Structure formats: C-alpha cells, structure tokens
Amino acid sequence: MxxxxxxxxxxxxxxxxxxxxxxxxxxxxxxxxxxxxxDLAHSKKSEITFFHSNKYKDLANKTKASFCITxxxxxxxxxxxTFALEVDxxxxxxxxxxxxxxxxxxxxxxxNTVVNISETKFKNSVNFGQNxxxxxxxxxxxxxxIGHNTxxxxxxxxxxxxxIGSNSIxxxxxxxxxxxxxxNCVIGKHGFGFFPLNKNNLRYPHIGLVIIEDxxxxxxxxxxxxxxxxxxxxxxNTFLDNQIHIAHNVKIGSNSIxAGQVGIAGSSxxxxxxxxxxxxxxxxxxxxxxxxxxxxxxGVIKNVPDNTKVxxxxxxxxxxxxxxxx
Amino acid sequence: MxxxxxxxxxxxxxxxxxxxxxxxxxxxxxxxxxxxxxDLAHSKKSEITFFHSNKYKDLANKTKASFCITxxxxxxxxxxxTFALEVDxxxxxxxxxxxxxxxxxxxxxxxNTVVNISETKFKNSVNFGQNxxxxxxxxxxxxxxIGHNTxxxxxxxxxxxxxIGSNSIxxxxxxxxxxxxxxNCVIGKHGFGFFPLNKNNLRYPHIGLVIIEDxxxxxxxxxxxxxxxxxxxxxxNTFLDNQIHIAHNVKIGSNSIxAGQVGIAGSSxxxxxxxxxxxxxxxxxxxxxxxxxxxxxxGVIKNVPDNTKVxxxxxxxxxxxxxxxx
Amino acid sequence: MxxxxxxxxxxxxxxxxxxxxxxxxxxxxxxxxxxxxxDLAHSKKSEITFFHSNKYKDLANKTKASFCITxxxxxxxxxxxTFALEVDxxxxxxxxxxxxxxxxxxxxxxxNTVVNISETKFKNSVNFGQNxxxxxxxxxxxxxxIGHNTxxxxxxxxxxxxxIGSNSIxxxxxxxxxxxxxxNCVIGKHGFGFFPLNKNNLRYPHIGLVIIEDxxxxxxxxxxxxxxxxxxxxxxNTFLDNQIHIAHNVKIGSNSIxAGQVGIAGSSxxxxxxxxxxxxxxxxxxxxxxxxxxxxxxGVIKNVPDNTKVxxxxxxxxxxxxxxxx
Numbered sequence: 001m002x003x004x005x006x007x008x009x010x011x012x013x014x015x016x017x018x019x020x021x022x023x024x025x026x027x028x029x030x031x032x033x034x035x036x037x038x039d040l041a042h043s044k045k046s047e048i049t050f051f052h053s054n055k056y057k058d059l060a061n062k063t064k065a066s067f068c069i070t071x072x073x074x075x076x077x078x079x080x081x082t083f084a085l086e087v088d089x090x091x092x093x094x095x096x097x098x099x100x101x102x103x104x105x106x107x108x109x110x111x112n113t114v115v116n117i118s119e120t121k122f123k124n125s126v127n128f129g130q131n132x133x134x135x136x137x138x139x140x141x142x143x144x145x146i147g148h149n150t151x152x153x154x155x156x157x158x159x160x161x162x163x164i165g166s167n168s169i170x171x172x173x174x175x176x177x178x179x180x181x182x183x184n185c186v187i188g189k190h191g192f193g194f195f196p197l198n199k200n201n202l203r204y205p206h207i208g209l210v211i212i213e214d215x216x217x218x219x220x221x222x223x224x225x226x227x228x229x230x231x232x233x234x235x236x237n238t239f240l241d242n243q244i245h246i247a248h249n250v251k252i253g254s255n256s257i258x259a260g261q262v263g264i265a266g267s268s269x270x271x272x273x274x275x276x277x278x279x280x281x282x283x284x285x286x287x288x289x290x291x292x293x294x295x296x297x298x299g300v301i302k303n304v305p306d307n308t309k310v311x312x313x314x315x316x317x318x319x320x321x322x323x324x325x326x
Numbered sequence: 327m328x329x330x331x332x333x334x335x336x337x338x339x340x341x342x343x344x345x346x347x348x349x350x351x352x353x354x355x356x357x358x359x360x361x362x363x364x365d366l367a368h369s370k371k372s373e374i375t376f377f378h379s380n381k382y383k384d385l386a387n388k389t390k391a392s393f394c395i396t397x398x399x400x401x402x403x404x405x406x407x408t409f410a411l412e413v414d415x416x417x418x419x420x421x422x423x424x425x426x427x428x429x430x431x432x433x434x435x436x437x438n439t440v441v442n443i444s445e446t447k448f449k450n451s452v453n454f455g456q457n458x459x460x461x462x463x464x465x466x467x468x469x470x471x472i473g474h475n476t477x478x479x480x481x482x483x484x485x486x487x488x489x490i491g492s493n494s495i496x497x498x499x500x501x502x503x504x505x506x507x508x509x510n511c512v513i514g515k516h517g518f519g520f521f522p523l524n525k526n527n528l529r530y531p532h533i534g535l536v537i538i539e540d541x542x543x544x545x546x547x548x549x550x551x552x553x554x555x556x557x558x559x560x561x562x563n564t565f566l567d568n569q570i571h572i573a574h575n576v577k578i579g580s581n582s583i584x585a586g587q588v589g590i591a592g593s594s595x596x597x598x599x600x601x602x603x604x605x606x607x608x609x610x611x612x613x614x615x616x617x618x619x620x621x622x623x624x625g626v627i628k629n630v631p632d633n634t635k636v637x638x639x640x641x642x643x644x645x646x647x648x649x650x651x652x
Numbered sequence: 653m654x655x656x657x658x659x660x661x662x663x664x665x666x667x668x669x670x671x672x673x674x675x676x677x678x679x680x681x682x683x684x685x686x687x688x689x690x691d692l693a694h695s696k697k698s699e700i701t702f703f704h705s706n707k708y709k710d711l712a713n714k715t716k717a718s719f720c721i722t723x724x725x726x727x728x729x730x731x732x733x734t735f736a737l738e739v740d741x742x743x744x745x746x747x748x749x750x751x752x753x754x755x756x757x758x759x760x761x762x763x764n765t766v767v768n769i770s771e772t773k774f775k776n777s778v779n780f781g782q783n784x785x786x787x788x789x790x791x792x793x794x795x796x797x798i799g800h801n802t803x804x805x806x807x808x809x810x811x812x813x814x815x816i817g818s819n820s821i822x823x824x825x826x827x828x829x830x831x832x833x834x835x836n837c838v839i840g841k842h843g844f845g846f847f848p849l850n851k852n853n854l855r856y857p858h859i860g861l862v863i864i865e866d867x868x869x870x871x872x873x874x875x876x877x878x879x880x881x882x883x884x885x886x887x888x889n890t891f892l893d894n895q896i897h898i899a900h901n902v903k904i905g906s907n908s909i910x911a912g913q914v915g916i917a918g919s920s921x922x923x924x925x926x927x928x929x930x931x932x933x934x935x936x937x938x939x940x941x942x943x944x945x946x947x948x949x950x951g952v953i954k955n956v957p958d959n960t961k962v963x964x965x966x967x968x969x970x971x972x973x974x975x976x977x978x
Contacts, residue, residue: 110799147436473762
C-alpha cells in the first residue's frame with residue numbers, strides 16, 4: 001500500500017542517495033530511479049528498504065526491494081536482485097533516506113491549510129461547535145459531531161456516527177465508525193523518536209498513521225502518537241480513560257479497557273480483552289497477550305502471556321504479588 | 327432533592343419499564359406512572375430505586391420507593407409498599423432505566439447552546455478573555471474572571487470571586503466562592519463507567535455533579551469527572567497541583583494538598599488535612615482517613631486510617647517502608 | 653539582575669514593612685526606603701533579603717543587603733551593615749514582603765493585554781495559525797511559527813527558528829533558538845507553592861521565570877512551572893516527551909532525554925546527558941548527576957551520583973534492582 005497521507009517526493013536518483021550516505025557511487029546503479037522506501041516485507045522492485053538486525057534474516061532473504069541499506073555483516077542475507085548499500089549505522093542512514101522521500105513527516109508544524117468548518121463542504125453534513133478548523137484532505141462521514149475549538153488537521157479520515165470533543169487536535173489519523181474522542185486530546189502527532197546527537201538531536205521521520213477502529217472511546221487529555229514506519233492502532237471497542245499516553249507504533253487489540261493515566265511506550269503490542277488498571281506503565285517493545293489483567297500502578301517490563309493476571313513493579317503474577325505484600 | 331442539571335424525562339408508565347426489562351407485565355401495576363429514579367435512601371412514593379447487594383439491606387428495609395429493581399434473593403428485604411422488579415443483572419437494568427429518565431446524561435456531546443460571553447448577561451459582570459463561550463443554565467457570581475478560549479457549558483454554577491483560566495472546559499459543576507481553576511482543565515465530564523460488552527460497550531448514565539467548595543485551587547490539565555448516581559466533591563481549601571485525575575464519585579475533604587500527576591479512582595473517599603505526594607495512585611472504593619500523609623509515588627490499594635503516614639506500592643506504614651528500603 | 657518580567661512596586665518605606673510584620677518600628681530605620689527584595693547572594697545596599705537556615709550562613713556573613721528578615725538564632729551571622737528584622741516564621745514573612753514588591757506574581761489571572769497576532773508587529777514576521785493571541789512585552793525572533801489558538805501572554809521572549817504548537821499557553825518565559833514547544837502545553841505558570849493555612853492557604857509569589865535553551869523540544873501536554881525566587885531551566889538540546897510535569901525551580905542540564913509522563917518535583921537539579929524513562933517521579937530538592945540513566949517507572953527519593961544507572965521505587969542501583977526482581 002502506498003502511504004495515504006504523506007507525500008512521496010520520489011523517485012530519487014540512486015546517485016543522490018549515494019552522495020547523502022557518503023558512499024562511493026556504482027556507475028551502473030547510479031542512474032537508476034528509486035521510487036519509494038518501505039520495510040523488508042512490503043518493498044518492491046525499484047524501491048529501497050533497510051535491514052539492520054539478524055532477527056529479520058528471513059524477511060531479508062525474500063525481499064523484493066532493488067536496494068537495501070544494511071551493513072557489511074548482514075548484506076550476505078540479501079537476494080541477488082537486491083543491491084546492498086553498506087553503512088555503519090543502518091537506522092540513522094535509513095532515517096536520512098526516508099527524510100528525502102517524506103520530508104513532510106519529520107516536523108509537526110501547525111497545519112496552515114485549515115479553514116473554519118463553516119467554509120467547507122462539511123458545513124451541512126457535520127454538527128459542529130464554534131471555531132472548528134478543518135485541513136486539506138479530510139473526510140468525515142455521516143452523523144458526526146465536532147466540539148468547539150477542535151482542529152482536524154490535514155490527512156484525517158473520520159467514519160460515520162463519530163463524536164470529537166472540544167479543544168482536541170487530530171492529524172494523520174484514520175477514525176472508523178461510532179468512535180468517541182473526548183476533550184483536549186492530541187491524536188496523530190509524531191512519536192518521541194530521534195537520534196540523540198550532541199548539541200542537536202536528529203528527528204527521524206514518522207510516516208505511519210494512527211488508526212482507531214469502530215466503537216472506541218478515547219478519554220480527555222489523551223496523546224496518541226502516530227507510527228514511524230508502521231501504524232499505531234487502537235482495536236475495536238477498546239475504551240481509554242483520561243490522561244493516557246500511547247506512544248508510536250503501539251498496537252492495542254479489541255475489547256480492551258485502559259484506566260486513567262496509563263502510559264504505553266513505543267512499539268508494544270497489547271492483545272484483546274485486556275484490562276489495564278490506572279497509572280500502569282508498559283515498557284517499549286513488549287508483548288501483552290489476550291485476556292490479560294494488569295493491576296493498577298504496575299510497571300510491566302517483560303512480555304505477559306495470554307490469560308494471566310499480573311501486578312507490581314516490576315509486574316509479576318498477581319497471587320505472588322499479593323502474597324509478598326500481605 | 328431533584329437533579330438540578332439533568333432533565334428528567336419522566337413520568338414513565340410502569341408498562342414501558344416492564345417492556346424494556348423483558349418482564350411479564352403486572353396488570354395492576356402497568357398503568358401506574360413512575361416519576362423518577364433515585365437511590366434507596368432518597369427515593370420516594372411513585373419513584374423507582376435499585377437494590378443490588380446485601381450490604382444495603384438496612385436501607386432497603388426502609389425505602390419509600392414504590393418500585394425497586396432487584397433480584398430474587400434480595401427482594402424479600404423490601405417493604406410491602408415497594409413493588410420488586412426481578413432481574414438477573416440489577417446494575418445493568420438500573421442503568422437502562424436511568425437512561426430512560428435521564429437520556430442527556432449518557433453522552434457528553436459538545437454543548438451547542440453556547441454563545442460568546444459578550445452576548446450574555448455576564449458581559450458586564452464578569453472579567454473575561456477572548457473567545458469565552460457560555461452555555462444555558464449557567465450562573466456566575468460577582469467579581470469573577472474567565473480566561474481565553476474557556477468553555478463554560480450548560481449546567482454550571484459559579485460563586486463569587488472565582489478565577490477560571492484559559493482553554494478549560496466546565497460542565498455539570500457547582501463551583502463555590504474564591505475557587506481557582508487553572509488552564510487546560512476538563513471538569514464535569516462523565517466518568518469512565520460502562521458495562522463491558524463484546525463489540526459495543528454500554529455506557530451508563532452519569533447524573534451526578536462535580537462540586538468544588540470554597541477556596542479550592544485546581545491545577546492545570548486536571549480532569550475531574552462527575553458522579554454517576556452521587557456527586558464528585560472537592561472540599562473547602564483543598565489544593566490540587568497540575569495533571570491530576572479525579573474519577574467519578576470521589577469525595578475529597580477539606581484542607582487537603584494533592585501534588586502533581588496524582589490519580590484517584592472511582593468512589594474513593596479522602597479525609598480532611600490529607601497530604602498526597604506526586605504521582606500517587608489510589609484505587610477505587612478506598613477510604614483514606616483524616617490527617618493522612620501519603621508519600622510520593624505510592625500506590626494505595628486498601629483503606630488508610632486517620633493520622634497515618636504511608637508510602638510504597640502497595641502503600642504501607644512509612645517507617646516500615648523506609649526501614650525496608652534503607 | 654533586576655527582574656525582567658515582574659514589575660517592582662518598590663521602593664517601600666521600612667516603616668510599612670515593620671507594620672505588616674507586626675514589628676516594633678525602629679525610629680532611625682523607619683524612614684528609609686527599601687528598593688527591592690532578593691536572595692542573600694544577590695541583594696545590595698538598600699534592598700531587603702531573608703535568611704532562614706544555618707545552611708546559608710556563609711552567604712549571610714557576606715550579604716550586601718541593608719535589611720534581612722531572619723530569626724533570633726540566626727541574626728548574629730549577619731554583618732553589621734545589615735539590619736535584622738526578627739520574625740517567627742522567616743519564609744512566611746518573606747512571602748508577605750515579596751508580595752508587597754511584586755503583587756503581580758502571586759496570581760496567574762489570564763492576561764487581558766492580549767490581542768490577535770494579526771494586530772501586532774509580528775503579523776509579517778511570524779508564520780501563525782488562527783486565533784493566536786499575543787500579550788504585552790513579548791518579543792519573537794525571525795522564522796518562527798505559532799499554531800492555532802495558542803496564547804503567548806505578556807512577558808515572553810522567543811528566539812529565532814522556534815515552533816510553538818496549537819492550544820498552548822506561554823507566560824513569563826524565555827525561549828532561546830530552534831526550540832519546539834508542541835500542542836496543549838502550559839509553560840510559565842506559578843508553581844504549587846503556598847503556606848497551608850486552615851480555611852485559606854496563602855500563596856507565595858513566584859517571581860522566577862522559565863528558561864528553555866537552544867534546540868529543546870517540549871512534548872504535548874507539558875506543564876512547566878516558573879520558579880519562585882530562582883528560575884526553572886531546561887538546558888540545551890534536552891527533549892521532553894508528552895504529558896510531563898516540571899515543577900518550580902527545577903534545573904535540567906543539556907542533552908537530556910525525558911520520556912512520557914515523568915514528573916519532577918520542586919527545586920530538583922538534573923545533570924547533563926541524563927536519560928529518564930517513562931512515568932519516573934523525582935522528589936523535590938534532589939540532585940541527579942551527569943550521565944545518569946533512570947529506568948522507567950522509578951521513584952527517585954535521594955540524590956543520584958554521576959554516571960550511575962538506577963531503577964526501582966525507591967530507585968536503587970540498576971543491577972541490584974534487576975537481581976532482586978529476577
């Protein structure tokens with residue numbers, strides 16, 4: 001799938017990519033066009049991908065990409081049809097090349113395409129409050145309500161029967177049907193992802209979206225960041241209480257319930273029918289199974305299998321926690 | 327007391343209530359009018375109440391309600407003058423019937439009755455910023471200030487000498503005198519209360535209010551949810567720091583001090599002269615006594631008696647915590 | 653340095669100060685003018701200072717102030733040229749006298765000097781959204797962007813190449829160059845500092861600022877409170893994630909990274925190159941050294957030396973924490 005929201009500034013000549021990465025140009029390759037950048041699984045002919053860890057060896061073996069940013073140890077895993085660009089820091093180089101294709105995904109400057117909703121095609125189809133602003137490339141289904149001072153920036157798709165509260169900001173987000181997003185939320189901002197550099201950190205692009213599925217409710221003051229290379233997802237009929245922070249690339253399953261002030265760090269995956277108590281923190285790159293219950297205040301720093309109840313900091317089996325703390 | 331803010335759509339014929347609950351209609355009863363729904367203690371003749379737990383037996387024995395939603399085990403506790411409607415899930419049925427009387431209390435859609443304050447009777451009596459919106463059924467006392475972009479939705483009463491900051495939203499709330507509510511707050515929203523159902527959770531009505539007594543200060547970014555059947559209360563001269571979440575039905579006493587990012591779950595009761603450190607979490611349905619001190623970061627999962635200092639997760643006696651963590 | 657933002661209502665006759673503090677006036681002294689109030693190190697001739705703890709003995713010995721609020725035990729440490737005003741509660745009296753000099757620093761009422769940015773000198777030099785409000789005594793450098801509904805209240809200085817998001821509020825703040833402040837932030841509000849008094853707490857003045865140095869990024873929903881007598885400081889190239897609370901007088905060094913929902917209590921000092929995980933809480937008056945790493949969810953209640961990794965509640969050596977929680 002092509003990126004629905006961020007403009008692809010490609011094709012870019014391979015020679016330009018070589019130059020930016022300080023690589024010695026290859027004469028045959030240099031004149032070729034590179035059309036897009038995607039991950040190993042999704043990239044196709046004449047596109048560029050990246051391969052930074054042996055964990056992804058199987059995907060690398062089968063990639064269809066014509067170009068791959070990788071290092072000297074990993075390049076042997078690539079198929080013959082994929083040309084390796086050897087670099088020292090694969091992720092940093094990938095970030096730089098992604099920025100060439102998607103320069104609009106690095107900084108979240110305010111959307112200067114917005115106009116008052118009363119000047120748009122939605123003036124009759126949406127029930128709206130005062131001072132509502134709508135950006136370019138926005139779609140809104142039937143029977144929706146949008147509260148006062150809310151800003152629906154560019155690149156947002158909202159389904160039918162949705163309610164957006166007041167003072168909220170939404171961008172780069174797909175909202176399905178019967179979804180409620182309450183007041184003071186910020187949905188679809190870039191994540192807290194950058195390369196720490198002395199004096200001036202380097203932000204990497206966030207070309208993912210936020211996807212909120214049918215029947216969800218998002219409480220007041222939520223921040224849900226969009227993904228970097230993949231999407232941030234809130235599954236069907238999942239309810240979030242107030243003041244929750246969901247970082248980039250997080251996936252939450254369906255029918256889950258998340259109480260107030262919970263924070264979920266980047267790229268963690270939460271299953272279906274999960275109950276998370278207030279103020280729980282979940283580390284990044286963690287997997288929480290289905291039907292899990294996490295007691296309030298817990299700090300989860302490793303995977304939790306299906307059908308488990310945990311509590312504590314770090315979180316452990318609930319019975320163990322209660323026994324140890326009688 | 328009748329509900330000051332939510333419109334009662336009653337009386338409703340008993341027959342309609344029977345139908346909604348899938349009960350076999352009783353011929354004599356069916357034609358009667360039910361005028362309101364209240365809890366066991368407050369309901370009167372020709373009103374309906376509910377009784378779901380043996381804990382409330384004493385109140386049930388003495389209820390004045392003409393009708394009571396209950397189950398087959400509990401109905402024997404009701405007086406002869408109260409007609410029992412037997413159901414499987416008392417709270418779910420109560421929620422459904424409450425929704426019939428108070429349909430406006432289920433969803434917090436934005437208030438479309440608001441107008442700019444300069445078009446209201448407050449234009450000369452209130453000191454206000456730009457883009458301030460005021461809903462129907464709002465009263466504001468003398469010498470009040472309201473900051474920019476703030477929305478005072480319908481059903482709000484504000485006393486004298488109050489200050490509301492900028493970008494805040496208030497609804498279904500009674501604010502006494504000399505109260506400060508700072509910027510970016512959301513006060514009076516419905517709580518995080520619903521019946522989890524597969525595919526489509528069922529929200530229950532919140533017909534309670536938020537009451538903020540004299541001399542309180544509410545910090546930036548607070549969310550204080552209104553009660554479901556009772557009220558959420560912040561007692562006199564209690565100060566809340568920034569980013570605090572107070573769930574529905576919580577009662578906080580007077581002269582208490584609550585530091586930043588604290589979260590208090592639903593229906594907990596906090597005493598007078600209580601000091602709560604930063605990021606403390608308090609479970610739901612907990613009782614914290616008077617003159618209690620809770621150390622920063624604590625997770626309180628059981629009652630705390632008067633005049634106690636606690637700390638830890640779970641919170642224990644402060645000295646024990648410090649000794650165990652030397 | 654004189655206070656750049658808060659108006660000094662001095663000079664004030666010494667006689668007035670005596671009266672307010674219920675002291676017996678000294679005939680010679682009473683007629684003198686007191687020009688300003690500052691701390692022991694910075695006060696000069698004809699100014700008043702305060703001295704409340706033996707910790708500051710060395711500074712007291714050398715103060716240049718003509719007047720000093722102190723108690724009967726400490727007054728012997730003052731030089732002959734400094735006249736002691738003996739009181740029971742030094743900090744309370746200092747607060748009262750500071751309020752006389754800087755009455756505007758006690759309450760953060762909304763700024764009624766603001767006008768729409770399109771009516772200011774910035775209309776051509778700043779790239780701005782809709783409904784942006786600008787107060788008196790604001791400076792904004794070149795190439796800056798300010799998002800929709802944002803309020804830059806009086807007493808703000810913004811450097812070059814800065815980006816302020818939407819729905820944010822900034823006051824009493826100096827922002828350097830290339831700084832990003834994202835959406836829904838409140839920067840520069842007074843801290844949570846007051847004397848708890850029965851029935852009516854007494855707020856003390858906050859005459860400090862917030863200073864945000866070059867290349868910082870402040871995430872959505874941040875609250876950064878200004879200092880009381882000193883400033884709150886975010887050092888160069890330090891990045892803050894979403895929903896972070898920084899209390900008054902906190903100083904954070906450069907090149908630090910602070911993840912989501914962290915809270916830092918008043919007057920703590922954080923070094924350079926510090927990494928703080930999500931939901932960490934840091935107590936007040938704590939010193940965190942340089943190159944420290946604090947694991948997510950930790951509660952830090954004592955100083956952490958340079959080059960240390962800690963985790964836990966209370967935070968301890970990282971290896972110890974992991975060993976104890978295997």
